[in-house]
Amino acid sequence: MSNPLKPIVSSNRILFGLLPGLGAMIVMRMAIHLYRPDIEDAEHRVRDHPFDKLYDCYDFIIVGGGSAGAVLANRLSENPDWTVLLLEAGQDENVLSEVPVLFPILQTSSIDWQFMTEPSDEYCLSMLQRKCKWPRGKVLGGSSVLNAMLYIRGNKKDYDAWASMGNVGWSYKEVLPYFLKSEDMRIPYYQNDPYHSTGGYLTVDYFRFEHPITRKILEAGEQMGYKILDVNGEYQTGFTHSHATVREGLRCSTAKAFLRPASKRPNLHVSVHSLVEKVLIDEHKQAYGVKFVKNNYQRIIKARREVILSAGAIQTPQLLMLSGIGDAEHLKELGIYPVANLPGVGQNLQDHVAMGGHSFLFENPYTNGTDYCFNLRSAFSLGTLIDFAVHKKGNLYTMMEAEAMAFVNTKYQDASEDYPDIQLFIAPTADNMDGGLFGKRANGLTDETYAELYEDILYESSFSIVPLLLRPKSRGYLKLRDANPYSPPRIYPNYYSHPDDVKVMIEGARIVQAIVDQPALKAIKSRPNPSRNPGCEHHELMSAEHLECQARHHTLTIYHPVGTCAMGPASDPGAVVDPRLRVC
Ligand SMILES: Cc1cc2nc3c(=O)[nH]c(=O)nc-3n(C[C@H](O)[C@H](O)[C@H](O)COP(=O)(O)OP(=O)(O)OC[C@H]3O[C@@H](n4cnc5c(N)ncnc54)[C@H](O)[C@@H]3O)c2cc1C
Numbered sequence: 301m302s303n304p305l306k307p308i309v310s311s312n313r314i315l316f317g318l319l320p321g322l323g324a325m326i327v328m329r330m331a332i333h334l335y336r337p338d339i340e341d342a343e344h345r346v347r348d349h350p351f352d353k354l355y356d357c358y359d360f361i362i363v364g365g366g367s368a369g370a371v372l373a374n375r376l377s378e379n380p381d382w383t384v385l386l387l388e389a390g391q392d393e394n395v396l397s398e399v400p401v402l403f404p405i406l407q408t409s410s411i412d413w414q415f416m417t418e419p420s421d422e423y424c425l426s427m428l429q430r431k432c433k434w435p436r437g438k439v440l441g442g443s444s445v446l447n448a449m450l451y452i453r454g455n456k457k458d459y460d461a462w463a464s465m466g467n468v469g470w471s472y473k474e475v476l477p478y479f480l481k482s483e484d485m486r487i488p489y490y491q492n493d494p495y496h497s498t499g500g501y502l503t504v505d506y507f508r509f510e511h512p513i514t515r516k517i518l519e520a521g522e523q524m525g526y527k528i529l530d531v532n533g534e535y536q537t538g539f540t541h542s543h544a545t546v547r548e549g550l551r552c553s554t555a556k557a558f559l560r561p562a563s564k565r566p567n568l569h570v571s572v573h574s575l576v577e578k579v580l581i582d583e584h585k586q587a588y589g590v591k592f593v594k595n596n597y598q599r600i601i602k603a604r605r606e607v608i609l610s611a612g613a614i615q616t617p618q619l620l621m622l623s624g625i626g627d628a629e630h631l632k633e634l635g636i637y638p639v640a641n642l643p644g645v646g647q648n649l650q651d652h653v654a655m656g657g658h659s660f661l662f663e664n665p666y667t668n669g670t671d672y673c674f675n676l677r678s679a680f681s682l683g684t685l686i687d688f689a690v691h692k693k694g695n696l697y698t699m700m701e702a703e704a705m706a707f708v709n710t711k712y713q714d715a716s717e718d719y720p721d722i723q724l725f726i727a728p729t730a731d732n733m734d735g736g737l738f739g740k741r742a743n744g745l746t747d748e749t750y751a752e753l754y755e756d757i758l759y760e761s762s763f764s765i766v767p768l769l770l771r772p773k774s775r776g777y778l779k780l781r782d783a784n785p786y787s788p789p790r791i792y793p794n795y796y797s798h799p800d801d802v803k804v805m806i807e808g809a810r811i812v813q814a815i816v817d818q819p820a821l822k823a824i825k826s827r828p829n830p831s832r833n834p835g836c837e838h839h840e841l842m843s844a845e846h847l848e849c850q851a852r853h854h855t856l857t858i859y860h861p862v863g864t865c866a867m868g869p870a871s872d873p874g875a876v877v878d879p880r881l882r883v884c
């Protein structure tokens with residue numbers, strides 16, 4: 301039975317591990333400063349336009365300089381006759397975010413908004429206060445500065461489904477040219493492929509480092525009958541080495557890809573640390589400008605043509621509601637004058653929910669002490685730092701949360717449709733391999749859970765294969781907490797509220813088990829971590845009850861909240877924007 305002291309021992313051990321961790325970051329920062337001017341990129345970095353030199357009126361005002369906003373700022377300012385203002389609440393990117401291995405520490409840092417879901421009795425049960433953390437980038441480049449860099453398009457049928465719902469122009473055939481226009485494929489094999497292209501702003505490449513265990517897991521996939529293929533190509537079902545938005549092995553955020561090359565255009569002004577509090581709307585219900593705050597100074601700037609909201613799936617609906625667009629009853633309750641009653645705002649929230657804690661132990665086939673998977677204890681050393689800073693190679697180039705991935709079909713999905721219902725994140729590591737410094741903190745796992753699951757197997761060779769739902773049927777929503785633009789909205793993801801979602805997830809976990817049972821992984825004695833999340837101990841390991849319990853306890857977001865300003869034709873009562881993305 302579990303030892304009541306274990307969580308205390310565990311949390312103290314983690315606390316004392318933080319200091320050397322901080323030291324390593326400082327050394328890393330210095331090494332980049334000294335040896336890697338390419339990362340500092342001082343010449344091309346975006347310059348903040350002085351507050352007192354901003355115009356009173358622009359053709360376009362873009363709110364939010366994230367993935368979408370950075371692209372828009374670039375494309376709109378291509379026309380020299382248009383003036384464009386980009387307002388971003390966060391700061392410029394820092395250099396550490398460029399290093400792939402540091403992906404997990406960016407969450408909960410100052411460039412993360414640090415949203416949390418509201419407590420639930422149905423999901424996120426292994427998390428502090430039963431709330432899941434929802435990181436979002438508060439930085440130029442937005443969430444593309446925090447994300448896992450995986451370059452994956454939607455399934456063809458996703459876009460065709462949008463088009464068939466009356467959204468003219470959104471079929472796969474019609475959106476593919478835009479993917480190609482953006483892309484600069486650096487993997488030679490795909491450069492002349494009809495699904496890829498070169499010469500765009502966004503570089504796509506393999507991660508520069510892969511752990512040996514990843515190769516073994518891909519082998520197991522092949523042994524199960526899956527192909528290793530390009531999941532952005534003709535068919536999606538199968539396994540792949542991850543394609544990533546990296547350049548020279550380093551993160552290529554949308555700020556790096558799209559903003560830096562455009563930032564010297566005289567007709568584009570970028571203002572950071574600028575939080576938009578409200579969109580201003582005239583008596584004809586036409587948006588004519590924004591009110592924003594920078595360094596405690598408030599300012600109103602007008603838009604001649606359009607105000608564009610690209611503040612992300614959480615804050616775009618938040619800003620609409622703060623500006624009086626949303627469910628009129630909800631707005632009145634908070635004392636906000638409803639300009640337009642649009643009940644769809646903040647509704648229809650969907651996310652790729654995943655089952656965490658699905659980790660597997662194995663025996664390291666190397667007998668010379670070299671790791672077969674990611675291990676924090678050996679990952680940061682003088683040698684790896686020199687490899688990174690001087691030789692531009694080595695394990696600091698790994699994105700160890702998903703060096704590979706797979707798209708698979710459960711028994712609920714007709715495999716012949718090539719419309720997989722489960723995606724697998726293949727990680728050459730598990731939360732025991734970082735001693736609780738990265739994953740535990742990023743996800744908000746309780747001390748009890750971490751201690752019970754991992755304290756007995758600290759740094760023992762492990763990998764994880766994390767199943768996520770590609771098309772969950774559950775729908776959540778978000779609401780304003782109050783009328784204050786600085787209050788985070790209340791987020792209710794309603795994970796697993798539709799019974800089919802749990803069923804599909806259990807089948808996803810069974811596919812994972814089948815992969816682990818293939819000869820390639822059996823040969824290195826792969827087996828599930830025998831420990832169970834507190835609250836699930838009484839279930840038989842890997843039984844349907846255990847897997848459901850684990851899904852509801854070890855609930856993870858794969859960070860893809862969408863749908864809160866749904867697009868639809870005039871006939872759709874839930875639509876917030878029309879197929880040309882204009883607020884209805
Ligand atoms: C940890 C993590 C991992 C992920 N992994 C992947 C991955 O591997 N592959 C992938 O394709 N996707 C991934 N995603 C998802 C992907 O990054 C997002 O879908 C995408 O970045 C969303 O783009 P966006 O433009 O809608 O919003 P964001 O990029 O979040 O941009 C919104 C911007 O608006 C700003 N803003 C918000 N409110 C205001 C305001 N009132 N005034 C001014 N500015 C404001 C924010 O600071 C932010 O910069 C991940 C996301 C996260 C968080």
Ligand SMILES: *[C@@H]1O[C@H](CO)[C@@H](O)[C@H](O)[C@H]1NC(C)=O
Binds near residue numbers: 669670
């Ligand atoms: C250990 O052995 C593996 C496999 O033969 C090899 O790739 C690796 O470089 C070796 N490590 C050291 C430190 O010699």
